[in-house]
Amino acid sequence: MFLSPPLRIDDLTLFDGWYVKERQSVVTNGSHFVWVGPTNQCSDSLSGGIARIDGRGLFACPGFIDSHLHLAGLAAALSGHDLSNVFDSDPNTFLESLKSVCKEDMQSDWLRFYSLDYFDALDAGLLNRRLVDSAIPDRPVMIRFNSGHGVLLNTLALHRLGINESTSEPPGITLERTIPHGVLSGVILEGDEILSKNMPAIPDYQLVSGFKLVNRLLNKHGFTCVVDATRTNDMERLCMTRNLVATGQISPDIVFMPGYEHIGEFRSKDLTYSSVYGGIRIGCAKIQISLSGGSIYPNSSDLRGIINHSHRQGFPVSIHAVERECISIAVDALCRSRMNGDRIEHASELDDRTLSKLAHSGVSVSTQPAFLHSYGDRYIQRSDSSKLQMLYRISSLNKLGISVGFSSDAPVTYPNALGSIYSAVTRKTFRGNVVNDDETISPMDSMRLLTNVNAVICGVGEQKGQVKAGYDADLVLMDHNPIASDIEDILEISVRLTMRRGEILYDNL
Template sequence: MSRAVPDLFLHNVNVLTMNHLMPRASWVAIGQGRIIGVGPGEPPLGTCERPARAIDCQGATLIPGFNDAHCHVLATVASLLAVDCSPATVSSIEDIKGKLETRSTQVTNDAWIRGTGYNEFYLQERRHPNRWDLDQATSDHPIRLLHRSGHAMVLNTRALALASIYRDTPDPPGGIIEREEGTGEPTGLLLEMNEYLDGVIPSLSNVEIQSGIGLFNDLCLALGITSIQDANPGNDLERWEMFTDFKKGGLLTPAVTLMAGASHVHQFVQGGFSFGYRAHGLRLGAVKIVVTMTTGVLQPPKEELRRLVRNAHLGGFQVAIHAVEAEAVEEAIDAILLGAEGSVPGALRHRIEHCSECPPRLINKLALNGILVVTQPGFLYYSGERYLAEVPGDRLPWLYPIGSMRVAGVRLAAGSDAPVIPMNPMMGIYAAATRTAESGDALLSGKAVGVEEALSMYTLGSAYASFEDGVTGSVEDGKWADLALLDRDPTVVDSEAIKDIRVVMTVASGKVVWER
C-alpha cells in the first residue's frame, strides 16, 4: 500500500482482481490515476484517510475495465450513424427497404444513404438484397448497404454507376462483382471491394465523425470498456493523427492501441515511430494483415503474406493476422514461424485474429510456438444458429474451440470485432462460458471455458496481447485504475443471467467517468 492519500476509495465491494496471488478483495484505494492499495477484509489504518471521494459499493462486483482486443472504431462510428439493418431491427428485405426509404426523406438531395448490419441468413427471403431491391427504396440517392461481416456490400443502381461498375467491368484483384445469370449484369452485391470503392463512397464529414465518436465513447463507457485495440487494416499516419486529436480533445476516454495497416507501416517507420510508441493515451500496436479465403483463393498469396510478416518481425513489430478459415489459419501460422525464424518463440506475442476454424493439430502448433489467439466468442451467440445450419458437421468441432485452446496452453484474448457484432463484453463472456446461440441451441459445450477464464480473456488476456499487462488488466498495486463495477458477480449467478449483467460504474485512470 502506497502512503499517498487516495483520491478515490472503493469499499464494501466484491473485487475479482484477475491476480492469482490475491483473487478476491473487498476494497481498492486509488491515487493519481493508479491503484495504490487493494486487499481483503478491513483496510489498514489510514488507507481511507481523507480520500477526495469514498464510495460504498454495497457489495457490487468490481473487475478490471474491459479491454476490447479487436474492434474497428471508425467503422463502428459509421454504423452508429447509419441505418441499422441488423437482425435485431429487420426480419425481411421489405423491412430494409422501408428503413432506407425513410432515411431518404431525411437527407439532402443526392446524399449517400448508408445502411449497415444486414445478415441474409436471418432475413425471411434467405438471400442478399440486390440493386433492384434497393432501387425500390429510392432511386434519387446512391445507397450502400453493408453486410454484417464488413466483407460484402450491396449498391443500388445509382451507386453502381457512380462507382463505374457495369456489365463489362472486370472483377478487381481479390474482389468479386456478383452478376445476374444470363445477362451478366451486376446484381449490386460486391465481395471484398472496400478498398476498390475508396474515393467513390464519400468519407464521413468532420462533423459526423465528431458526433459519432461521442456516441462511440459513451457506448464504451456504459459497457465498462476502458481500453480498445483498433484493428483496421487501413490505419495509417493520418489515422494516427486523427486519433491523437480525439484523445487530446477529450473525445475518446478509453486507452487506444492503434494497429498499423500492413501497407502503411512504412509511414510510421519513416515518421520515427516504433512498435509500442505511446503518446496522449494512444499506443502504436501490431501490424494488421488480412488473410482471406472469401473469394475461394488465398489473399494475399502465400509468398506476399510471408514477406509482410517477415518485414514486420524484422522491424520489431508484433503482427496481428486476420484468419478465419482453417486453411487461412494454417497459412498465417506458417508465415509467423518463417517470419520469426531464429527468434525466441512468442517473444513478440504474434497474434492470430479470429482463428474461427482451428482443428486440433493447429491448436497444438499455436501453443508450441507461443502464438496468441484473439477470439470473438460473441459470434457463437449472434451467429450460432447459422453455424449449425451451414458449417459442415466435421468442421463444427473446430469452431471457436476456446476451451481446447486454453487446455493446450494457447494464450487467449477477446474482443468484439464491432461493428460486426455488438461490443458488449458480457455477451462474449456468456458465449465463451456456455457456447449457447441466440436461438438457445448449444454449440459443443465441451469447448467452453469457465466464467473467470472468460473474464480474464477480456481483461488481463487482452492486456497481454498488447504488451500492457504490466500496467493494466488486473486490480493490483501500481496498475492504472481502469475498473468496471457490475451489478452482479458473473462467477456465482446462473449462467443464463450472465448476459443480463449490467455495468453500474466505470473508472478510467482513477476517475469515475460513467455511472448508471
C-alpha cells in the first residue's frame, strides 16, 4: 500500500538521530516532520483526516544516507555482465564465462563485464589480454574490477582506444605490462579518463534498466539520500542525473560531487558548493590521490595547488585517499588550506600520527566498514599485523571527535545500511575472522554515523539525518530494532517502509 502524505505513525520505537525512545509518534505535513514525540501527547488535532499507521512492533530511524557511491557505475554493474562469482577459479572456468556471454549478447558492440576481483584474478593468472583474446578475439572486451579503479581489456579493445606498445602513460594512469617481456597486459589502472573519452557510451536501454535496478535497491534498503562521488563527474553527467530525477528513475535525494577538473564548467553555470540544480545539491570537488603507478599522484605540491584552486572557486574538496602515504599528504595539505566541508574519502589505513593531525584539522571522513566483511580475509592474508592495526579505525576516529560517516562505495559493495552496522560492530570477515577488534563501535554509534553524521558531512545536516520537527520527512521503518538486537541477527532485519520527504518509496508493511 502506498499512502499519500500527510501521515501520522504511532507507537514506534524511534531512533531520532541521537537517542532511542519508546512509544513515539511522528506526523508529517507532506514533506517535513511537523510533530515528533510521545504518542500519548500527540494531539488528535494534528491528525484529523490524514492517513495513519500503527507502528507497534516497528523500529523507526532517519532515512539512511550513503555518503559515497557511484550511481552510473552501479547502474552499469547491475545491468552488465557480472563476474563477481568468478573467484578462486581456474582459467578455463573464466574463459567459459566469457564465451557464454559472447554467445548470448549479440546486440552489444563492446562486451562489458563487471565486478571481477583483481587480486583473485591475479592469483589465478587471469590478468592477461591474450587469455581474453583466446575466448573473444573479434569483439572489444572491457572487464572492470570490483574496486572500480581498473579494467582488463582484450587486444581489440586496446586497439579501439588507440593504445599500443609505444603509448606513453598519462600522469596518474598505469598501463600494466607483463614480466619479463614488458608488453601490455591489457590492465589499465585509474584510466577512467581514457575510457570515458574513447569508449562508446553504454546503450540507453542498458542504462535505463540499470538505473531502475539502482533505484529499487536503494529504496528497498532505506536510503533517502546518496552522494555521487565519481571523479569524472561533469556537467554532462549532472544533466543526465537531473533527467533521471525529473523522470522519477532515481528517488533518493542526490548530492553530486563534480570532478575537480570540471569545476570550471560548474562555475560557468553559476554553480558552486551547495547550489541546487534540478533538485540536485552540488557537493565537494572530488580529487583522487593514487599509488597505483608506484609513486603518489598528484604529489604534495600539486595537491596543495589543486586544493587552493578548488577553494578559491568556492568548493571544499573531497580527497580519495586509501593508503597510509596518500592519507598523510592529504591531511598535511588540508591542514595548510582548510575550508568548511573538506573531506577524506576512505581513509582505509590510518597511522597514529595522521590520526592525530586529522583530529586537529576539522576534516571529516567517509569510510566503508562493509569492506571488512567483503575483503577482510584478503587483508589478513596480504597484510602484516602492523598494517591490520591501521585498517578502518572507526572507533579511534569517533573517540577523537572526527566526523566520520559510512558509505558503500557502490558498486564496490552494494548499499546495505544494516550490513555496514554489522561490519562496524563485529569487524568480521566473510569467513568469520576478526580484523582489529579494538576498533569496534556500538550499534547505536553505527546508526548515528549512518544518519545524523552522514547528513552533516554531506552538507545536508540542517535538513536531514534527524527525525525532528522541521526536518525533511525521511524515515525508515524496520521489523526489529538493530540497536537492541543480538548482533548476529542484524543481517536478518528487514526494511518495511522507506519514506523520503513524505513520499513513500518502498512499502512492505
